[in-house]
Amino acid sequence: MGKTFAEKILALKSGRESVITGEIVTVSPDVVMSHDNTAAIAKKFKQIGVEKVKYPEKIVIPLDHCVPAATEKYAVNHKEIREFVQQQKIENFYDINTGVCHQVLPEKGHIIPGTLVLGADSHTTTYGAFGAFSAGIGRSEVASIWATDEIWLRVPETIKINIDGDIPPEIYPKDIILHIIGDLGADGALYKAVEFSGKVIREMSIGGRMTLCNMAVEMGAKIGYVEPDEKTIQWLAARTNKKYEIIKSDTDANFEKIINYDISKLEPQIACPHTVDNVKPVSKVVGTKINQALIGTCTNGRLEDLKIASKILRSKKISNRVRLLVFPASMEVFAQAMELGILQELVKSGAVIMNPGCGPCLGAHEGALAPGEVCLSTANRNFKGRMGCKEAEVYLASPATVAISSLYGEITDVRGDLK
Amino acid sequence: MSIKGKVWKYGDDVNTDVIFPGKYTYTITDPKEMATHALEDLDPKFAKKVEKEDIIVAGRNFGCGSSREQAATCLKYAGVGVIVAKSFARIFFRNAINQGLPLVQCKEAVENISSGETITIDFEKGKLSCKKGVFNFPPLPESVLGILKDGGLIPHVKKILKIEKGE
Numbered sequence: 001m002g003k004t005f006a007e008k009i010l011a012l013k014s015g016r017e018s019v020i021t022g023e024i025v026t027v028s029p030d031v032v033m034s035h036d037n038t039a040a041i042a043k044k045f046k047q048i049g050v051e052k053v054k055y056p057e058k059i060v061i062p063l064d065h066c067v068p069a070a071t072e073k074y075a076v077n078h079k080e081i082r083e084f085v086q087q088q089k090i091e092n093f094y095d096i097n098t099g100v101c102h103q104v105l106p107e108k109g110h111i112i113p114g115t116l117v118l119g120a121d122s123h124t125t126t127y128g129a130f131g132a133f134s135a136g137i138g139r140s141e142v143a144s145i146w147a148t149d150e151i152w153l154r155v156p157e158t159i160k161i162n163i164d165g166d167i168p169p170e171i172y173p174k175d176i177i178l179h180i181i182g183d184l185g186a187d188g189a190l191y192k193a194v195e196f197s198g199k200v201i202r203e204m205s206i207g208g209r210m211t212l213c214n215m216a217v218e219m220g221a222k223i224g225y226v227e228p229d230e231k232t233i234q235w236l237a238a239r240t241n242k243k244y245e246i247i248k249s250d251t252d253a254n255f256e257k258i259i260n261y262d263i264s265k266l267e268p269q270i271a272c273p274h275t276v277d278n279v280k281p282v283s284k285v286v287g288t289k290i291n292q293a294l295i296g297t298c299t300n301g302r303l304e305d306l307k308i309a310s311k312i313l314r315s316k317k318i319s320n321r322v323r324l325l326v327f328p329a330s331m332e333v334f335a336q337a338m339e340l341g342i343l344q345e346l347v348k349s350g351a352v353i354m355n356p357g358c359g360p361c362l363g364a365h366e367g368a369l370a371p372g373e374v375c376l377s378t379a380n381r382n383f384k385g386r387m388g389c390k391e392a393e394v395y396l397a398s399p400a401t402v403a404i405s406s407l408y409g410e411i412t413d414v415r416g417d418l419k
Numbered sequence: 420m421s422i423k424g425k426v427w428k429y430g431d432d433v434n435t436d437v438i439f440p441g442k443y444t445y446t447i448t449d450p451k452e453m454a455t456h457a458l459e460d461l462d463p464k465f466a467k468k469v470e471k472e473d474i475i476v477a478g479r480n481f482g483c484g485s486s487r488e489q490a491a492t493c494l495k496y497a498g499v500g501v502i503v504a505k506s507f508a509r510i511f512f513r514n515a516i517n518q519g520l521p522l523v524q525c526k527e528a529v530e531n532i533s534s535g536e537t538i539t540i541d542f543e544k545g546k547l548s549c550k551k552g553v554f555n556f557p558p559l560p561e562s563v564l565g566i567l568k569d570g571g572l573i574p575h576v577k578k579i580l581k582i583e584k585g586e
Contacts, residue, residue, distance in 0.1 A: 362441035
C-alpha cells in the first residue's frame with residue numbers, strides 16, 4: 001500500500017523508514033515561525049535555561065499582529081522582540097514594514113515543497129499550498145524547538161478532497177472553502193491532513209490555494225496540502241534558489257476518506273455569526289445591513305483579491321454607511337497595487353487603505369466595532385468577540401462579495417445586476 | 420492521581436476567542452490576570468465563581484480557533500483541574516498538556532454529566548464517576564503523559580536538558 005504525503009514527510013523528518021497514522025513521532029522542523037508573540041515565547045525560552053537558540057537560521061519572525069504598535073504595551077512588546085532577535089542573531093526578522101506572516105514567509109522564499117514548517121499561529125496551515133507540511137503549534141512548543149530543535153507530532157490520517165467542475169462566474173476560492181467548511185463542520189477534519197486535489201485545484205492560482213489551506217484549520221485540520229505543480233514551481237522560481245524535492249501522496253495511498261465536490265452550480269457563500277461553519281449562500285442573507293467591510297488578511301489580502309475588489313468598485317462610490325478598510329497582506333502587494341493604480345481606484349471609491357498587517361481581524365486595533373455593528377470581512381474567523389466586541393457581528397465572504405456589499409451598504413449577491 | 424470537582428458544562432465548539440479574547444493577547448501577560456478573563460465572552464460568571472479543581476465539561480471540538488496558549492493558561496490559573504470533552508481541537512490539546520492541564524476525551528461521560536454536579540476522575544484507572552455512573556476513558560499517549568506529569572512542557576524540557584548535560 002502506498003503512503004500519503006503526511007506519512008512520508010513525518011517519516012523523513014523524524015528519521016524513520018516509515019510511520020503509521022496515529023503514531024506519535026519526534027520531528028525536527030525546517031522552519032519555525034512566530035510573530036508578535038515572540039517576546040512571550042522568549043520568556044518561556046529563558047525558563048528552559050538555554051543561552052542560545054539552537055538553529056537561528058531556521059527561525060523566521062515577521063511582526064504583523066499589531067503593527068505599528070497601538071499603545072506603549074505593544075511598543076514594549078516589539079522592542080523586546082527586536083532586542084531578542086539581535087541578541088540571538090536571528091537574521092530572518094521582518095519588521096512592521098513587511099506584512100502578514102503567512103504572506104511574507106512564501107514571498108521571502110522561506111517556504112519550499114517537501115519541508116516541515118511549524119508556527120505559533122493557527123493559520124500556519126497556509127503554506128501547505130506550496131506542498132510543505134505546515135501546522136500550527138503553541139508558544140511553549142516554539143520555545144522548546146528553539147532550545148532542542150525537536151517536538152512531538154501525531155501522524156494524521158488524510159482526507160482527500162477532490163474539487164471538480166466548471167467554476168461559475170463570480171465564484172472564488174473563498175466561496176469554495178466556505179462551502180466545504182459549512183458542509184464538513186468546524187471539526188469535520190479534526191486532526192486530519194486535508195489534501196485538496198482535482199481539476200479546480202489545478203486551475204486555481206497559488207493565491208487561491210493559499211486561501212484554501214489557510215482556512216483548512218477552520219474545519220479542525222492539522223494541515224492543508226496542495227500537490228505542487230508547474231504553477232508552484234514557477235511561483236517559487238521567482239522567490240528562491242533553494243533546492244527542493246516535491247513529496248506527494250502515492251496514488252494507492254490509504255486515505256481515510258475521499259470526498260468529491262462538483263462546484264459547477266456553487267453560489268457565492270457567506271459564513272454567518274458566530275461560527276465559521278455557519279455557512280449559507282449569500283442569497284439567503286442579502287439585504288443585511290453592514291457598517292464595516294474588510295478586504296485583506298492572510299486569507300484574502302493578495303494582489304488578485306485587491307484586483308477583484310477594484311474591478312467592482314472602479315468609478316463608483318461605496319455606501320456612506322460603510323467603512324471599507326483595505327489591508328494588503330504585504331508591502332510587496334501594497335506596492336504592486338499602488339503601481340497598477342488599484343489603490344487609487346479603491347481610495348476614489350471611498351475605501352481606507354491600511355498598512356499591511358492583521359489589523360482588526362483579532363480585535364487588537366485598526367477597526368474595532370461597536371455593539372450592534374455588523375462587519376463583512378474576507379478574514380478567516382467570526383467567533384463572538386473576535387473583532388473586539390462581543391455584541392458585534394462578523395460575516396465572512398470573498399473579496400468580491402465584500403466589495404459589492406460595500407457599494408450598497410448591505411450584503412449583496414455579486415452575481416446580481418449592478419444597480 | 421485523581422481529581423474531584425464541581426462541573427461547569429458547555430456545548431460544542433467552545434473557541435479560544437471566547438475563552439481568552441484576542442484583544443488581550445499581547446496586553447495581558449501575567450497568568451493570574453489572564454485567569455480573571457477566562458471564558459469571558461462565553462460565560463461572564465465563570466472567572467468570578469470558579470473554584471480550585473472545578474472541572475469543565477464540554478462537547479465537541481473544545482478549544483477550536485486561534486492557537487493562543489493563553490486559552491489553556493487562563494483556565495489553568497483560574498483553578499480548573501481537568502477538562503472533559505467529547506473532542507479537543509488539536510492546538511488547544513497541545514497547549515493544555517504543555518501547561519500541565521489534564522484532559523479527558525470521553526463522549527459518553529459528557530452526555531451523562533450535568534452542570535453543577537460533582538464528579539471524580541481517576542487518571543491511573545481511566546475512570547470517570549458521576550451521578551449517572553462510571554465511564555472509562557482511554558489513557559493519554561505515554562510521551563504526552565510524561566509532559567503532563569512534569570507539570571508542562573517547559574519544566575519537562577528543562578529536566579531533559581539537565582539530564583543530557585549531566586551525562
